[in-house]
Amino acid sequence: MAPKIIxxxxxxxxxxQDAAFIALDRLSLDIADGEFVTVVGPSGCGKSTALNIAxxxxxxxxxxxxxxxxxxxxxxxxRGMIFQQYALFPWLTVRQNVEFGLRxxxxxxxxxxxxxxxxxxxxxxxxxxxxxxxxxxxGMKQRCAIARAYAVDPSILLMxxxxxxxxxxxxVQLQDQLLDTWSRERRTVMFITHDVDEAVYLANxxxxxxxxxxxxxxxxDVPLPYPRTEEIRLSAEFMTxxxxxxxxxxHQ
Amino acid sequence: MxxxxxxxxxxxTPTEGQGIDYPGLALNLVGLVAGVAIWWALTAGxxxxxxxxxxxxxxxxxxxxxxxxxxxxMSSLARVLTGFLLGVILAIPVGxxxxxxxxxxxxxxxxxxxxxxxxxxxxIPLAIVTMGIDETPKIFVIFLxxxxxxxxxxxxxxxxxxxxxxxAARVLGAKDMTIFLRVIIPASTPFxxxxxxxxxxxxxxxxxxxxxxxxxxxxxxxxxxAQLYYDLPTIFVSLITIGLLGLAMDRILLVIERRxxxxxxxx
Ligand SMILES: Nc1ncnc2c1ncn2[C@@H]1O[C@H](COP(=O)(O)OP(=O)(O)OP(=O)(O)O)[C@@H](O)[C@H]1O
Ligand SMILES: [Mg+2]
Numbered sequence: 001m002a003p004k005i006i007x008x009x010x011x012x013x014x015x016x017q018d019a020a021f022i023a024l025d026r027l028s029l030d031i032a033d034g035e036f037v038t039v040v041g042p043s044g045c046g047k048s049t050a051l052n053i054a055x056x057x058x059x060x061x062x063x064x065x066x067x068x069x070x071x072x073x074x075x076x077x078x079r080g081m082i083f084q085q086y087a088l089f090p091w092l093t094v095r096q097n098v099e100f101g102l103r104x105x106x107x108x109x110x111x112x113x114x115x116x117x118x119x120x121x122x123x124x125x126x127x128x129x130x131x132x133x134x135x136x137x138x139g140m141k142q143r144c145a146i147a148r149a150y151a152v153d154p155s156i157l158l159m160x161x162x163x164x165x166x167x168x169x170x171x172v173q174l175q176d177q178l179l180d181t182w183s184r185e186r187r188t189v190m191f192i193t194h195d196v197d198e199a200v201y202l203a204n205x206x207x208x209x210x211x212x213x214x215x216x217x218x219x220x221d222v223p224l225p226y227p228r229t230e231e232i233r234l235s236a237e238f239m240t241x242x243x244x245x246x247x248x249x250x251h252q
Numbered sequence: 253m254x255x256x257x258x259x260x261x262x263x264x265t266p267t268e269g270q271g272i273d274y275p276g277l278a279l280n281l282v283g284l285v286a287g288v289a290i291w292w293a294l295t296a297g298x299x300x301x302x303x304x305x306x307x308x309x310x311x312x313x314x315x316x317x318x319x320x321x322x323x324x325x326m327s328s329l330a331r332v333l334t335g336f337l338l339g340v341i342l343a344i345p346v347g348x349x350x351x352x353x354x355x356x357x358x359x360x361x362x363x364x365x366x367x368x369x370x371x372x373x374x375x376i377p378l379a380i381v382t383m384g385i386d387e388t389p390k391i392f393v394i395f396l397x398x399x400x401x402x403x404x405x406x407x408x409x410x411x412x413x414x415x416x417x418x419x420a421a422r423v424l425g426a427k428d429m430t431i432f433l434r435v436i437i438p439a440s441t442p443f444x445x446x447x448x449x450x451x452x453x454x455x456x457x458x459x460x461x462x463x464x465x466x467x468x469x470x471x472x473x474x475x476x477x478a479q480l481y482y483d484l485p486t487i488f489v490s491l492i493t494i495g496l497l498g499l500a501m502d503r504i505l506l507v508i509e510r511r512x513x514x515x516x517x518x519x
Contacts (some may be wrong), residue, residue: 057419077425087420091438091515100434101424134517145420152424 002069003030004188005054005156009063012049023049025213026063033155036182036189038199039207040249046214047192051158054190055081067156077101080149080187084161086141088133094120094144095129101152119147122181139170146178150185159191163198175201179228196249200242201228208248218248303485308492311485320474325493327469328459331387335394336455340448343402347444350403351410352432364403372397372458376465390462397458398451405447409440442516445509452505456498 012024024046031037039047052058054065056075065072067079075081088097098116107115120129123143133141142162149157163171175198182189193199199206203222210217222241224232232238288305295304303311315321350357372393379389413436421435463472471490478486 055419055423057422075419075422075425077423079423081420081423083416083420085414085416087414087416089417089420089435089438090517091441100421104425104430132515134515148424 001033004033004068005031006066007050008066010053010060010065011062012053012058013061022213025215027216029207029216031188031190033188034186035204036202037205037207038191038193038203039209040193040196040199040245041209042211042249045209045211047209048160049214051160051190051192055079055158077105077152078154079156079158080152080154082145082149082157082159082162084164086145088141088144090133093130093132094125097144098148098151100148105152115151119150123147123177138166139174142174154187156188159189161192161194164194179226183226196242196245200238200245201233206245208245220245220248303488308485308488311489315489321493324469324471324474328463328471331390332394332455332459335391336398336452339395339398340402340451343399344406344444347403347406348410350407368400372454373461376462380466385466390459393462394455394458397454401451401454402447405450406440406444409443410436413439442513445512449502449505449509452501460494
């Protein structure tokens with residue numbers, strides 16, 4: 001089967017005062033349909049740059065990103081994105097936030113409500129459907145953002161350190177919840193994180209990147225079965241893979 | 253976790269910022285009564301050359317009965333509201349255009365910064381010479397005062413909209429028009445409303461001064477007349493009316509502001 005996402009020799013430069021700075025250097029990478037890929041690497045290695053290019057929020061200087069064989073020209077609802085800062089619309093309730101993309105798609109009110117309800121339930125926010133974001137905790141806000149992204153039915157989810165601002169416990173809960181959602185509503189996921197454990201726990205494959213210039217360093221397979229459990233998290237195999245990723249990230 | 257969170261929300265949401273603070277109100281009232289009492293005590297014996305409260309109250313009764321107060325209030329309010337509404341109605345689109353298009357910003361900003369430095373009152377002589385002494389110059393200075401205050405606030409609001417929020421709308425399929433209507437406008441509403449309130453304050457301040465200079469009716473005009481005849485009670489009546497009207501209008505805007513921005517996180 002053809003890959004879902006293809007990074008084909010993607011380079012991105014930023015013009016600084018004196019010289020052009022290479023944020024991403026000739027990244028080539030295939031991601032299969034339905035795959036869960038995590039991306040780790042030191043700060044400034046071009047992770048967000050790569051993700052934003054795939055989202056269509058940033059143009060590559062050279063190369064292309066292909067989604068379903070077509071070059072990405074701009075943002076589109078088939079590629080959902082989840083941000084570290086949640087980026088909910090604070091004047092809308094949870095339900096209205098989730099319906100935002102559906103409204104743009106031109107869905108009817110009754111259909112919007114039905115879809116929103118389904119995803120609000122899926123992320124466990126049913127009791128808060130009519131609450132404003134300011135009344136939610138960080139973890140609940142991020143669950144709302146996940147429901148909002150899912151509601152427009154994207155085939156790809158791009159996540160930029162979505163759990164980065166959360167405490168360790170909430171983080172682990174949301175990892176399990178995300179995997180649970182993903183197993184029921186299978187999408188292709190590209191997930192950036194700083195946390196090596198998180199990267200291994202979630203992924204089919206871990207993409208390790210290196211800095212200066214930002215580039216692909218190594219791809220590490222995670223041959224652990226889903227559903228992932230605490231048992232797996234504490235297993236020797238997990239530790240072995242985790243240590244490999246750690247070595248790749250911190251001993252560059 | 254969800255149970256605990258639910259109770260916090262139930263406890264937190266409905267009363268937040270809306271509950272009436274009865275002890276506070278009682279203290280406000282005590283302060284007012286005490287103030288009037290001190291005023292009375294100081295003026296009763298004629299020690300201070302100011303009219304005591306009963307005299308001012310009697311004057312209030314007279315001007316209300318004769319309809320003079322109503323006429324003055326109507327002509328002052330008409331000026332303030334016309335100038336203020338024109339100013340705000342023009343300021344909001346101009347502020348949006350400045351925030352959204354860099355070219356427009358660069359073209360307009362120098363004028364804005366320049367006129368902001370000129371107190372509206374300083375425009376009055378020019379306005380009277382060029383526009384005569386009827387309503388036009390007064391409404392014009394009020395318009396200018398409220399326009400300048402609101403336009404800066406609107407423009408600040410637009411440029412401070414969180415870029416991530418705009419990106420979030422983009423990836424959900426929103427095009428420029430939708431982003432403008434559904435993200436930029438609501439996100440900058442709190443800024444705009446602050447600007448509108450500042451605009452109202454300066455409109456009101458400018459009005460009274462404008463009427464002191466040239467008018468045939470109005471609260472400022474009445475004070476100026478009273479000044480000629482050494483009529484202190486009328487001056488008091490006008491001052492108190494101006495203060496109360498300004499306060500009432502500000503409170504109304506504050507209520508509207510709270511209504512429209514309940515979603516904001518207040519620290
Ligand atoms: N708009 C920009 N202008 C100039 N330089 C930029 C811009 N955006 C990113 N960069 C630079 O490109 C490099 C890669 O940035 P990027 O945000 O992709 O890193 P990252 O891997 O996501 O880092 P982090 O883990 O800290 O989020 C950084 O050195 C950054 O300074
Ligand atoms: Mg980043």
